[in-house]
Amino acid sequence: MNRRGATIRQVAAAAGVSVATVSRAIENPKIVAPETQSRVQRAIQELGYVPNAQSQILRTSRTRLVVALVPDIANPFFSEVIRGIEQVANANRYSVLLGDTQYDSAREQGYISMIAARQADGVVSLVPRIPKELAQSQSRFPFVNACEYVPDANVTSLYVDNVAGAMKATSHLITLGHRRIAHIRGPMTSQICVDRQKGYEQALRRARISVNKSLISAGDFTVESGIRATGELLSRGEELTAIFCANDDMAFGAMQALRARKLDVPTDVSVVGFDDIRYSRHFHPALTTVAQPKFELGRSAMAALLEIFADANALPYKRVFATELVVRDSTGPWREIIGPKPVRKSV
Amino acid sequence: MNRRGATIRQVAAAAGVSVATVSRAIENPKIVAPETQSRVQRAIQELGYVPNAQSQILRTSRTRLVVALVPDIANPFFSEVIRGIEQVANANRYSVLLGDTQYDSAREQGYISMIAARQADGVVSLVPRIPKELAQSQSRFPFVNACEYVPDANVTSLYVDNVAGAMKATSHLITLGHRRIAHIRGPMTSQICVDRQKGYEQALRRARISVNKSLISAGDFTVESGIRATGELLSRGEELTAIFCANDDMAFGAMQALRARKLDVPTDVSVVGFDDIRYSRHFHPALTTVAQPKFELGRSAMAALLEIFADANALPYKRVFATELVVRDSTGPWREIIGPKPVRKSV
DNA sequence: CTGAAAGCGCTTACAG
DNA sequence: CTGAAAGCGCTTACAG
Numbered sequence: 001m002n003r004r005g006a007t008i009r010q011v012a013a014a015a016g017v018s019v020a021t022v023s024r025a026i027e028n029p030k031i032v033a034p035e036t037q038s039r040v041q042r043a044i045q046e047l048g049y050v051p052n053a054q055s056q057i058l059r060t061s062r063t064r065l066v067v068a069l070v071p072d073i074a075n076p077f078f079s080e081v082i083r084g085i086e087q088v089a090n091a092n093r094y095s096v097l098l099g100d101t102q103y104d105s106a107r108e109q110g111y112i113s114m115i116a117a118r119q120a121d122g123v124v125s126l127v128p129r130i131p132k133e134l135a136q137s138q139s140r141f142p143f144v145n146a147c148e149y150v151p152d153a154n155v156t157s158l159y160v161d162n163v164a165g166a167m168k169a170t171s172h173l174i175t176l177g178h179r180r181i182a183h184i185r186g187p188m189t190s191q192i193c194v195d196r197q198k199g200y201e202q203a204l205r206r207a208r209i210s211v212n213k214s215l216i217s218a219g220d221f222t223v224e225s226g227i228r229a230t231g232e233l234l235s236r237g238e239e240l241t242a243i244f245c246a247n248d249d250m251a252f253g254a255m256q257a258l259r260a261r262k263l264d265v266p267t268d269v270s271v272v273g274f275d276d277i278r279y280s281r282h283f284h285p286a287l288t289t290v291a292q293p294k295f296e297l298g299r300s301a302m303a304a305l306l307e308i309f310a311d312a313n314a315l316p317y318k319r320v321f322a323t324e325l326v327v328r329d330s331t332g333p334w335r336e337i338i339g340p341k342p343v344r345k346s347v
Numbered sequence: 348m349n350r351r352g353a354t355i356r357q358v359a360a361a362a363g364v365s366v367a368t369v370s371r372a373i374e375n376p377k378i379v380a381p382e383t384q385s386r387v388q389r390a391i392q393e394l395g396y397v398p399n400a401q402s403q404i405l406r407t408s409r410t411r412l413v414v415a416l417v418p419d420i421a422n423p424f425f426s427e428v429i430r431g432i433e434q435v436a437n438a439n440r441y442s443v444l445l446g447d448t449q450y451d452s453a454r455e456q457g458y459i460s461m462i463a464a465r466q467a468d469g470v471v472s473l474v475p476r477i478p479k480e481l482a483q484s485q486s487r488f489p490f491v492n493a494c495e496y497v498p499d500a501n502v503t504s505l506y507v508d509n510v511a512g513a514m515k516a517t518s519h520l521i522t523l524g525h526r527r528i529a530h531i532r533g534p535m536t537s538q539i540c541v542d543r544q545k546g547y548e549q550a551l552r553r554a555r556i557s558v559n560k561s562l563i564s565a566g567d568f569t570v571e572s573g574i575r576a577t578g579e580l581l582s583r584g585e586e587l588t589a590i591f592c593a594n595d596d597m598a599f600g601a602m603q604a605l606r607a608r609k610l611d612v613p614t615d616v617s618v619v620g621f622d623d624i625r626y627s628r629h630f631h632p633a634l635t636t637v638a639q640p641k642f643e644l645g646r647s648a649m650a651a652l653l654e655i656f657a658d659a660n661a662l663p664y665k666r667v668f669a670t671e672l673v674v675r676d677s678t679g680p681w682r683e684i685i686g687p688k689p690v691r692k693s694v
Numbered sequence: 695c696t697g698a699a700a701g702c703g704c705t706t707a708c709a710g
Numbered sequence: 711c712t713g714a715a716a717g718c719g720c721t722t723a724c725a726g
Contacts, residue, residue, distance in 0.1 A: 007719060018697045023721055033695055053464035054410070055719035057401045058702050065444075065466075074426035074625065082420060086447055090454075095461065097412075098445035100433055107437075114442065117400035119412075223629050252629050259631060278421065282570050282599050284606060284631045354703060365713045370705055380711055402703035405718045 006047035014043035026051065062121060064094050066305060067111050069125040073100040075221070075249065076277040077294065078126060081147060084298020085124055092306055094121075101127055115141045121309060124301045128190040130155060142308040146301035147292075148192055149318065156304050156316045158297055162192045165290040165323035166199025167206075169244050169272045172288070172325055174207045177334035178242040178270060182215040184229040184254060186246040196246045196274060214238045219250045226253020234261065241269060241334050248273035248280050248289055255283070255330065266332035276326055285329035293321050353394035361390035373398065409468060411441050413652060414458050416472040420447040422568070422596065423624040424641065425473060428494060431645020432471055439653055441468075448474055462488045468656060471648045475537040477502060489655040493648035494639075495539055496665065503651050503663045505644055509539045512637040512670035513546025514553075516591050516619045519635070519672055521554045524681035525589040525617060529562040531576040531601060533593040543593045543621060561585045566597045573600020581608065588616055588681050595620035595627050595636055602630070602677065613679035623673055632676035640668050 012019040017036060025032045025040040032040070043049070057063050068085050070078050082098065089096045097120060099111035112131045114120050122142030125131075130153045134143055149157035173181050183200045186193035201211045217233045219225035226245060230253065233240065245251040251273030255265050265271050265285055273280060276291035300319065308314050359366045364383060372379045372387040379387070390396070404410050415432050417425050429445065436443050444467060446458035459478045461467050469489030472478075477500045481490055496504035520528050530547045533540035548558045564580045566572035573592060577600065580587065592598040598620030602612050612618050612632055620627060623638035647666065655661050 009719080019720080020697060020699095020722080021695090024696085027721080031695070036695080050460070050463040052405075052719055053461070053466040054401055054404045054408075055702090056721080058399075058405050058704090058719080059721045061401075061702075063401070073420075073429060074423050076421055076423060079421035079426075083447065090457070095444060095446075095458070095466075097442060099442075100430065110437070111442070113397070114400070116397040119400040119442075223625075252626070255631070256629055278570075279599070279626055282603055284602070355705095356703080366704080367706080367713060367715095368711085371712085374705080378711070383711080399703055402718090403705075405703080405720090406705045408718075 006049045008049070008051070011040065011043045011047055011049045014047060015039045061118065063119060065097055065120040066094050066302070067097045067099050067114060067120045067123045069099045069101055069108060069111055069123055069127050071101055071103045071127050072221070073098065076279065077247070077275045077292075078147075080278070080294035081126060081298040081301075084295040084300075085302045086298075087295075088299050088302040088306070094302075094306075096124075103127075105129065122305050124298075124305055128192070142305055142312075144301050144305045144308070146297055148190060151191055154316050156308070156318070158301050158304065158319045158321070159192065160292045160297070160321045160323050162195035162323075163199040163202065165274065165292075165325075166196040166244070166246075167203040168323065168325040169274065169288075169290050170200045170203035171207075172327065173242045173244065173270060173272065173331065174203065174209070176242075176270065176331060179209055179334070180212075180215065180238070180240045180242070181209075182217070182233050182238075182240045182243045184217050184219050184226060184233075184243060184245040184250050186219060186221050186250070188218075193246050200244055212238065215240060219246070219253070221247050221249060223249045223253040223256070226250030227257045228253075230254045230257035242271070242331070243269060244272045246274055248275045248277045248287060251287055251289065251330070252279075252283060255285075255287075265330050267335070270331040270334075272331055280326075281328065283330075288328045288331040289326055291324045291326050297321060353396045355396070355398065358387065358390045358394055358396045361394060362386045408465065410466060412444055412467040413441050413649070414444045414446050414461060414467045414470045416446045416448055416455060416458055416470055416474045418448055418450045418474050419568070420445065423626065424594070424622045424639075425494075427625070427641035428473060428645040428648075431642040431647075432493075432649045433645075434642075435646050435649040435653070441649075441653075443471075450474075452476065469652050471645075471652055475539070489652055489659075491648050491652045491655070493644055495537060498538055501663050503655070503665070505648050505651065505666045505668070506539065507639045507644070507668045507670050509542035509670075510546040510549065512621065512639075512672075513543040513591070513593075514550040515546075515670065515672040516621065516635075516637050517547045517550035518554070519674065520589045520591065520617060520619065520678065521550065521556070523589075523617065523678060526556055526681070527559075527562065527585070527587045527589070528556075529564070529580050529585075529587045529590045531564050531566045531573060531580070531590060531592040531597050533566060533568050533597070535565075540593050547591055559585065562587060566593070566600070568594050568596060570596045570600040570603070573597030574604045575600075577601045577604035589618070589678070590616060591619045593621055595622045595624045595634060598634055598636065598677070599626075599630060602632075602634075612677050614682070617678040617681075619678055627673075628675065630677075635675045635678040636673055638671045638673050644668060 008019045008022050012022045101108040124144050126147045128148035130150050145157040149159050185197045214236050217229035219229045243254050251271050254271050273287050273289035276289045280287040355366045355369050359369045448455040471491050473494045475495035477497050492504040496506050532544045561583050564576035566576040590601050598618050601618050620634050620636035623636045627634040627636050
């Protein structure tokens with residue numbers, strides 16, 4: 001039964017009052033007589049009473065629990081966003097339940113169903129997909145999308161201007177004199193990757209450099225995929241002097257693959273990432289990348305969810321944050337090559 | 348009230364049976380007549396009924412929620428352990444609530460109190476401290492310590508043989524010919540750091556190299572602290588040709604600090620880490636480190652918690668896993684120096 | 695300021 | 711195989 005802890009009934013008996021009075025003494029101390037209050041407090045102390053949250057929830061139907069849906073908990077990018085979420089959640093007496101979906105929709109669904117079972121009040125999703133439940137208006141629940149977004153979905157979403165961020169990265173390379181700039185993109189199921197590629201192409205066109213599809217290769221956000229994509233790029237025989245990667249992990253992979261082929265970064269090839277995770281500044285060479293306001297994104301997302309809790313009819317909105325290009329050591333000027341071109345068919 | 352979803356009562360009415368029958372049809376289908384079963388199922392479908400988890404919990408007093416106490420969610424080492432925890436939790440229909448304590452005991456206490464409020468069934472703690480509640484036998488709750496442990500605590504703990512791991516790392520350096528081996532240790536509030544330092548000293552003594560306290564510097568597990576500690580070490584004017592760091596992040600910091608002083612790794616100084624987080628193989632140079640079975644540690648810890656759920660009187664035990672030295676590119680043979688010693692007072 | 699009572703939505707002996 | 715009823719531990723109108 002109730003192995004640990006006393007119940008409100010026992011406290012009431014010990015204090016010689018009704019359970020109603022105990023409940024009031026805890027929730028709304030001002031409305032009980034001071035003398036009663038102290039009797040109740042003493043009983044609480046003696047019995048080590050802690051209210052059973054489940055019972056409170058059942059009565060009030062608020063779990064004070066929020067689920068954070070994260071595609072990959074092992075990516076430090078998300079850790080920082082989560083920290084932001086936790087900070088404002090805790091400040092508002094909410095706890096966050098972390099769901100690592102590993103980009104798998106079944107695991108995603110498992111966590112979403114906790115909402116249906118009323119085990120959590122709402123969700124902050126960092127995943128590029130909207131749960132189907134949100135489509136049916138009768139089963140709507142408090143939901144906020146952060147970092148990722150779905151273009152036509154009518155849900156509050158907070159993310160960065162990915163097109164502009166990618167343009168900054170690419171323009172930086174162009175300014176350095178690069179013309180043959182490759183792109184390692186992320187999965188196209190993620191709108192932000194579509195946007196980043198768009199920004200890349202836009203910057204190229206603006207500089208009157210034609211977009212060459214052979215200079216674009218696909219990854220899936222992992223370091224390993226960055227290694228593979230770079231290998232592909234090089235084996236296609238296209239010359240390239242710079243690579244813009246859709247995230248930092250893939251940029252690490254690109255640098256590793258380049259190094260394995262005795263190509264120096266940035267002397268032979270410049271590399272730019274996206275996200276600015278905490279290892280980027282420590283890598284060698286330190287990575288030039290497009291920084292997202294990770295912590296702030298998390299904070300704002302949780303704040304948005306809180307707003308929805310406060311007003312279920314609040315209108316969904318999109319909030320777009322700016323990025324910042326952080327120039328470090330992985331990018332350098334394009335240099336006139338004496339002798340062989342930096343990268344050729346048979347590297 | 349109950350904005351979303353139907354209640355068991357509505358399902359019962361729709362199916363023309365009692366709520367008891369609906370409950371049975373869901374929990375234990377075999378004991379209801381097939382025809383009744385299908386009527387109930389149809390009603391459930393039509394109403395989109397999902398049982399209210401809170402009510403079930405209140406009745407059964409099992410939340411099917413477990414809290415994982417993590418000191419620093421942004422450290423990829425923990426991400427992998429968490430993955431292991433989540434995997435076996437989910438396989439057993441448990442969800443995990445992630446508590447990022449940031450090495451802060453107040454935040455730790457906040458999550459522990461969820462247990463007292465019966466909002467979770469137990470905790471897997473990755474933190475080097477035992478909650479005070481566990482001392483008082485009356486308020487004991489299911490608790491497992493993983494990765495870290497407290498020597499005299501009578502709680503089930505799963506961790507790696509840190510002394511042996513540190514000895515492997517240090518002996519590896521000794522075998523390469525190094526004699527002046529420094530150590531960057533972690534916080535002494537963590538027993539595993541005490542153990543790692545012990546292993547370092549033991550390996551030294553075994554090789555008849557005396558332990559020199561000036562070759563030991565303190566960090567706090569962060570990359571930044573690794574940079575600082577290395578700076579200190581170098582400014583002390585002690586010669587050194589290798590550094591064993593108590594974790595990978597500090598090793599990254601050490602490499603960065605060395606590089607900033609134009610010291611090559613491993614030509615001038617060899618560096619070894621501990622943990623083998625997923626970035627270690629991708630760093631340049633790839634880090635030699637002591638690998639922990641992170642995923643397995645998480646899996647086993649959750650399994651241990653499940654055992655405690657099954658039998659509250661199960662006896663606590665300690666389970667120690669082996670480590671594996673992974674030799675990569677950050678360590679190399681000590682070389683006879685022509686001219687100046689590798690590191691001198693005034694570098 | 696306080697108490698008796700209803701009820702949140704389930705599960706589960708107890709009868710039949 | 712099924713139903714009526716108690717009860718998990720709270721909160722909160724409703725009276726007084």
